[in-house]
Amino acid sequence: MRNFAVARRRMVREQLAAAGVADRRVLAAMEEVPRHLFVPKLLRHRAHQPCALPIGYGQTISKPFTVGLMSALLELRGHEQVLEIGTGSGYQGAVLSRLAAAVISVERIAPLAARARRTLAELSYDNITVLAHDGVCGLADFAPFDAIMVTACAPYLPPLLVSQLADGGYLLIPVSKGREQILYRYRRQGNEVLIEQSVSCRFVPLLPGVEEGAEQEEILDADIAPDSDVTGGPGREEHLA
Ligand code: SAH
Numbered sequence: 683m684r685n686f687a688v689a690r691r692r693m694v695r696e697q698l699a700a701a702g703v704a705d706r707r708v709l710a711a712m713e714e715v716p717r718h719l720f721v722p723k724l725l726r727h728r729a730h731q732p733c734a735l736p737i738g739y740g741q742t743i744s745k746p747f748t749v750g751l752m753s754a755l756l757e758l759r760g761h762e763q764v765l766e767i768g769t770g771s772g773y774q775g776a777v778l779s780r781l782a783a784a785v786i787s788v789e790r791i792a793p794l795a796a797r798a799r800r801t802l803a804e805l806s807y808d809n810i811t812v813l814a815h816d817g818v819c820g821l822a823d824f825a826p827f828d829a830i831m832v833t834a835c836a837p838y839l840p841p842l843l844v845s846q847l848a849d850g851g852y853l854l855i856p857v858s859k860g861r862e863q864i865l866y867r868y869r870r871q872g873n874e875v876l877i878e879q880s881v882s883c884r885f886v887p888l889l890p891g892v893e894e895g896a897e898q899e900e901i902l903d904a905d906i907a908p909d910s911d912v913t914g915g916p917g918r919e920e921h922l923a
Contacts, residue, residue: 697732698750732745763828766786770833771794786827788816790891796897799812826848862882
């Protein structure tokens, strides 16, 4: 365990702080959350490398820089209720849970949601709730949210997400523009939405519907190949998502 803590400290220093992620709370959260527990056992030794890793079901855990950058862009102070769309491994949600009062994270692949829920429970991260749910329509029952983070690429900005954002809140979402993907930060101001930031990126697609399916306990060698990584970010990033 000590080695993982050392690897995390180094990851934060070299991949985040040195790359321009300055928010101290984000750096502290990523030094705290045990990233290796969110990647398949077979890949734990690679958990702190500067790349996305497969987590099964054709999905990936985002690379550390992406998680750091996206977390910092939400400018959380600790009192917020946050919606994450695309739980995946649960890692990004775990980091958000250290930065906000409460996180609700939704995932369309039910067995991934179940696995993330288990990992988070084992860590006693109890201010995060994971639901198997299609996030395209957001989560009206729990709205408004002070911040919304989407970790899969949408074809356009889903209007319902804007309507579920509190006034002044940030919505972070990758949107495809032709062959490119752009990560936008929108801010709601009354009935207007302003684009405040944009950076080139690559994420897996935001897809409709919930997928049930058997839980895959361990990742298979065959899974270790998906090319769902990204270019973009400050400088040329090999694996943003
Ligand atoms: N944040 C994750 C990585 C996200 S990968 C982590 O830290 O590990 C993107 C995830 O979004 C995938 O797991 C994918 O299944 C999920 N996803 C795609 N479309 C979705 C939708 N409509 N609703 C909810 N989740 C969705």
